[in-house]
Amino acid sequence: MQEALEALGLAGRLIVSMDGDVLEIVALSLQVSLTAVAVSCLIGLPLGALLAMTRFRGRNVLIVLNNALMGLPPVVVGLAIYLAISRAGPFGVFGLLYTPTAMIIAQTVLVLPIVTALARQTIEDLNAEYDDYLRSLGLGIGGRLRTLLWDGRTGLITAAIAGMGRAIAEVGAVIIVGGNIDHVTRVMTTAIALETSKGELALAMALGIILMAISLALNAATHALRGDAMRRMYA
Amino acid sequence: MIQRTLLAAILLCVLALPGLTADRFIILQSTTSTANSGLLDEILPKFTAASGITVRVVAVGTGQALKNARNGDGDVLLVHATTAEQAFVADGSGVARHDVMFNDFVVVGPADDPAAIAGSADVLDALRRIAAATAPFASRGDDSGTHKKELSLWASAGIDPVAHSGAWYRETGSGMGATLNTAVGMAAYALTDRATWIAFANKADFKIVSQGDKRLFNQYGVILVNPARHPHIKADDGQAFIDWLLSAPGQAAIAAFRKNGQQLFFPNAGRP
Amino acid sequence: MLDPADEAPLLELRGLTYTATTATLLDDVSAALPATGVTAIIGANGAGKTTLLRLLAGLLTPTAGEIDWSLAGSARRTAMVFQRPVILRRSVDANIRHAIAPLGLNEAEAARRVDEALAVCRLDHLRTAPARRLSGGEQQRLALARALARKPDVLLLDEPCASLDPQSTAAIEAIVRQAAAASTAVVLVTHDIAQAQRLAAWVMFLDAGRLIEHSRAGAFFAGPQTAEARDYLAGRLPPIAPGDEGS
Ligand SMILES: Nc1ncnc2c1ncn2[C@@H]1O[C@H](COP(=O)(O)OP(=O)(O)OP(=O)(O)O)[C@@H](O)[C@H]1O
Ligand SMILES: [Mg+2]
Numbered sequence: 001m002q003e004a005l006e007a008l009g010l011a012g013r014l015i016v017s018m019d020g021d022v023l024e025i026v027a028l029s030l031q032v033s034l035t036a037v038a039v040s041c042l043i044g045l046p047l048g049a050l051l052a053m054t055r056f057r058g059r060n061v062l063i064v065l066n067n068a069l070m071g072l073p074p075v076v077v078g079l080a081i082y083l084a085i086s087r088a089g090p091f092g093v094f095g096l097l098y099t100p101t102a103m104i105i106a107q108t109v110l111v112l113p114i115v116t117a118l119a120r121q122t123i124e125d126l127n128a129e130y131d132d133y134l135r136s137l138g139l140g141i142g143g144r145l146r147t148l149l150w151d152g153r154t155g156l157i158t159a160a161i162a163g164m165g166r167a168i169a170e171v172g173a174v175i176i177v178g179g180n181i182d183h184v185t186r187v188m189t190t191a192i193a194l195e196t197s198k199g200e201l202a203l204a205m206a207l208g209i210i211l212m213a214i215s216l217a218l219n220a221a222t223h224a225l226r227g228d229a230m231r232r233m234y235a
Numbered sequence: 236m237i238q239r240t241l242l243a244a245i246l247l248c249v250l251a252l253p254g255l256t257a258d259r260f261i262i263l264q265s266t267t268s269t270a271n272s273g274l275l276d277e278i279l280p281k282f283t284a285a286s287g288i289t290v291r292v293v294a295v296g297t298g299q300a301l302k303n304a305r306n307g308d309g310d311v312l313l314v315h316a317t318t319a320e321q322a323f324v325a326d327g328s329g330v331a332r333h334d335v336m337f338n339d340f341v342v343v344g345p346a347d348d349p350a351a352i353a354g355s356a357d358v359l360d361a362l363r364r365i366a367a368a369t370a371p372f373a374s375r376g377d378d379s380g381t382h383k384k385e386l387s388l389w390a391s392a393g394i395d396p397v398a399h400s401g402a403w404y405r406e407t408g409s410g411m412g413a414t415l416n417t418a419v420g421m422a423a424y425a426l427t428d429r430a431t432w433i434a435f436a437n438k439a440d441f442k443i444v445s446q447g448d449k450r451l452f453n454q455y456g457v458i459l460v461n462p463a464r465h466p467h468i469k470a471d472d473g474q475a476f477i478d479w480l481l482s483a484p485g486q487a488a489i490a491a492f493r494k495n496g497q498q499l500f501f502p503n504a505g506r507p
Numbered sequence: 508m509l510d511p512a513d514e515a516p517l518l519e520l521r522g523l524t525y526t527a528t529t530a531t532l533l534d535d536v537s538a539a540l541p542a543t544g545v546t547a548i549i550g551a552n553g554a555g556k557t558t559l560l561r562l563l564a565g566l567l568t569p570t571a572g573e574i575d576w577s578l579a580g581s582a583r584r585t586a587m588v589f590q591r592p593v594i595l596r597r598s599v600d601a602n603i604r605h606a607i608a609p610l611g612l613n614e615a616e617a618a619r620r621v622d623e624a625l626a627v628c629r630l631d632h633l634r635t636a637p638a639r640r641l642s643g644g645e646q647q648r649l650a651l652a653r654a655l656a657r658k659p660d661v662l663l664l665d666e667p668c669a670s671l672d673p674q675s676t677a678a679i680e681a682i683v684r685q686a687a688a689a690s691t692a693v694v695l696v697t698h699d700i701a702q703a704q705r706l707a708a709w710v711m712f713l714d715a716g717r718l719i720e721h722s723r724a725g726a727f728f729a730g731p732q733t734a735e736a737r738d739y740l741a742g743r744l745p746p747i748a749p750g751d752e753g754s
Contacts, residue, residue: 087307087465095467097308098262098293133593136564136585137657138609147605151596179262179293182276194294197412198271199437231637 007205014206015213022207026214029187032100032174033167036107040115040163045156048119049145053127063120069113074106074172081106082176098179103187106173111163118162122155123148157226161219168215188214260289261472264301264309266380267410268338269455270294272430272499278488282479288472296410297380304328304458307465310473312458315428316380320456329458330470335480336489336500337454340384341432342445343415344370344424358448359392366394369403371423375414376406380453385426388450428453430499455500457481481505517542517661517692518563522572525558532558534716535572540709545683545693547703547724550713551739556696557590559713560663563694586659588667590696592650594638599630599649602638606653620656627682628652629675643670651679655686662686662693668702680706700740704728712736 014022051063083089085096085105096102126148134144149156171189178185180194188211195204269275270292279290293303297314304312305328312329314320323329342361344352350368352361365372374396375382389396396404405423407414411431418425419439427435432443457477462468479485486502493499516539525533533555540546548556561567562574564587576583586606595602603621612620625631628648633641638649651667664683668676683706687693697703703710703724710727712720714735720727731737 086303087467089306092307093467098291130593130595132561132566133587133589135566136587136589137606138584143609147595179291181262181291181293184291194271196416197267197410199412199416199435201416201437 003202004205006202007209010202011206011209011213015210022210024183025186025188025191025207026210028100028185029168029189029211030214032103032187033107033164036104036111036167037115037160037163039104039108040111041156041160044112044115044163045119045149045159046145048116048121048159049123049127049148049152050141051116051120052123053131053141053144053148063117066113066117066120070117072110072113074110074170075176077109078106078173078176081109081173085177097177098181098185100178100185102177103174103185106177107167107170110170110173111167114166115159115163118159119152119156122152122159126152126155154226154229157222157229161222164218165215168211168218258289259287259472260291261310261469261476262291262293262308263311263313263476264304265292265294265313266297266300266315267294267412268315268381268428268431269313271412272434273494274430274489274492274500277492278485281488282476282485285479285484286472286475288475290476296375296377297383298378304460307460307468310460310469311476312460313455314380315453315455316383317454317456319380319383320458324458327464328461330461332456332458333477333481334503334505335455335457336486336502336504337452338428338430338500339446339453340381340426340451341429341443342424342426343418343432343441344444345422346440346442347422348444349422350424353442353444355445356447358388358445358450361445362389362392362394365424366392366396366399366403369399371403371405371421372396373414373418373421373423373425374404374406375411376408377410379410381411381426381428384453388426391450430494433494433497433499454503516540517576519575520572521575523559523562523569523574524571525555525562525567526570532716533562536718537572538711538718538721540692540694542692543687543690544708545687545695545706546709546711547707548694548696548711548713549698549700549703549739553715554713555716556713557665558716560587560665560694560696563661564663583661584657584659585661585663586654586657587663588647588650588654588665590665590669592646594641594646594649596639597637598635599638599641600625600634602649603653603656607656610657620658624652624656627655629678644672644675647671648675648679651682655682660691662691664693664695666696666698668697668699676702700728712739714739 051059051066081102082097085091085094085102087097096105130148130151131144134147139147169189171193174185174187175190175193178187178190180186180190188207192204192207192211195207265275271294275292279292283289293309295303297316297319300312300314301319301323303309305323312323313335320332324332342352342358350364350370352364355361374385400406405417405421407417409417411427412435414425415427415431415435416437417423419437419441424444457480459470459473459477460468462470481504486504489500489502490498519539520536523533523536524531536559548559550556558567562569564585595605597605600621603624604617607617607620625634628651630645630648630652633645638646641649647667647670654662668679671679680702683693683695695703695706707724710720710722710724711718712727712731712733712735719733720731720736722732727736731740
């Protein structure tokens with residue numbers, strides 16, 4: 001109880017004082033995770049929609065695989081990417097290890113399956129409703145895809161939020177490929193892990209509270225956005 | 236349209252990222268004890284001021300640090316596992332090994348001291364009493380320098396603790412801080428380096444129960460990763476860091492570092 | 508069965524058959540459709556009317572037989588209004604814009620067509636409303652507006668007035684008549700016999716997937732040739748068993 005109160009007070013003080021180090025960590029967390037989510041959406045939304053719109057051999061295998069990948073443990077992803085981009089690994093020459101780019105790659109691998117699977121589900125329902133009409137307009141697959149993505153936007157925003165939740169809360173992958181280097185690759189979750197290992201439990205918890213506050217703010221913002229889209233487009 | 240906006244946003248984010256700026260830096264693969272104690276935070280700015288080189292610290296267990304360095308994922312290695320370090324140099328992964336400093340290990344335990352070892356200066360005797368009392372003991376269990384040290388102490392005491400793993404001997408498989416958190420949580424004894432212990436904030440009622448035995452001596456060494464094996468290694472800047480660490484200003488900086496008024500690391504470069 | 512070839516034909520169905528897994532939904536339909544004027548397709552629920560329309564729209568591929576469009580020349584643009592209109596999650600005018608986007612019109616022409624379609628279908632006051640909030644009848648008018656804005660050669664209408672009030676029905680009928688008088692072929696599925704009489708030049712009567720009567724509207728309504736058509740027009744149930752229930 002004592003510790004929890006202390007953490008709350010500390011979190012409040014850190015936020016109010018706009019502590020430079022904390023701000024830097026928060027900014028990097030947002031940059032890395034938002035970029036990973038954006039890349040995942042850019043790839044995953046069309047990919048999920050295509051999976052929803054097409055029928056081909058092996059489609060079910062892909063869907064099962066996609067769903068399974070949603071449960072990938074972050075440390076496994078971190079390790080796999082470490083092995084790939086380590087200087088001794090196949091992509092070592094790019095010197096990506098211990099950079100924010102490596103963290104973005106890792107989080108993209110974690111988020112992409114979630115965005116793809118949720119997009120597929122959303123678009124599958126919508127496509128059942130729209131397909132005949134869109135085909136009757138003579139639209140090719142590209143045109144139908146664009147229509148479905150736009151009209152499915154409220155559901156797709158939810159997919160992006162779910163992806164963001166996974167990215168910003170994840171520690172196992174970014175700590176391996178980022179190295180938790182101060183001022184370079186230290187993000188909220190790795191900082192929390194570090195403070196915990198130092199036994200600075202109140203500080204760790206305070207950072208955790210800030211992370212939750214950010215998460216809450218992001219969700220509230222997207223929820224408002226989604227509600228607005230709903231109001232304008234739905235009965 | 237959406238796609239283009241997204242792309243622009245991503246580009247902006249990536250460009251704004253740190254770490255892509257091409258300032259002069261080296262990567263130091265180090266142990267958690269040097270980083271978590273605050274030593275590196277204290278001395279690295281002094282080196283940067285003197286040389287213009289930034290040091291990016293990756294703080295992991297000694298085993299992982301050695302492995303990362305062997306892969307070429309770091310320019311300089313600063314760890315405490317002398318035998319493994321010598322092997323690292325012997326197999327060509329490192330250029331040369333130098334003593335930098337030492338600190339020592341201590342055994343910590345709960346205030347009620349169930350194995351009655353408080354004040355014991357003979358660490359082997361203390362370990363035997365823990366085993367005899369089957370009092371819980373939290374081990375790193377992660378192949379780190381501290382873990383290796385602990386296993387060698389058990390071996391010297393003639394006890395095979397791993398046979399009791401899961402009973403009174405508990406391997407956390409985590410870093411020093413996490414292991415100490417676990418030890419505090421289950422009132423278990425633990426072996427820790429003094430630096431981490433002094434800096435550790437979640438001590439509860441724990442205290443040092445055994446210290447001072449010269450078998451608890453903990454030597455740190457520094458190694459330049461071999462540029463002949465990994466051409467991208469920043470040999471000059473890495474060597475500059477090593478030279479500074481071993482120089483009078485570097486050694487003085489180590490000696491000047493205090494935590495809670497106590498000196499944690501004792502420079503001993505050039506002294507075997 | 509009459510051959511309507513004396514009017515310039517638009518397309519010809521030859522032995523058109525559609526089988527879904529086990530059931531044959533459309534069985535060996537052969538007919539020629541005129542290039543202008545309204546052809547009404549009538550028949551009981553489940554007779555295969557929507558299936559025929561979907562084949563004409565190219566949404567289904569025939570299992571056997573063919574649709575020969577060669578008579579229509581190269582320009583063939585169909586627009587279909589579905590029995591249950593699909594309304595996009597956008598505003599009313601955005602729905603129309605979306606429908607004509609594949610035509611690649613310039614902005615001025617596109618804007619003109621949107622305005623025209625909105626006016627014709629009496630949707631002006633709902634221009635920026637969320638389309639899915641429209642009433643059932645308004646949605647049906649929007650579906651028709653989208654189809655008209657495409658200025659199709661063939662307009663396929665699947666019960667377009669099913670949930671319209673009398674005024675809207677009259678307005679739609681005027682639109683259909685106007686389109687048919689110009690150069691558009693209209694294929695209209697309807698259960699409203701009076702409407703078919705008002706609009707159609709030709710009637711196709713489907714029964715259980717078979718085209719059993721195809722004749723000029725006047726002749727069909729004056730004296731249907733088959734017992735099935737007579738029963739349908741009289742609103743009588745078809746006989747259930749060989750025993751009959753008295754007709
Ligand atoms: N994919 C399918 N598989 C099997 N049967 C189908 C399939 N699609 C439609 N049917 C059946 O085919 C028959 C004809 O359907 P269709 O929609 O063409 O009827 P309709 O003449 O338009 O009827 P209504 O007047 O009720 O709209 C119906 O009995 C329907 O249940
Ligand atoms: Mg129908």
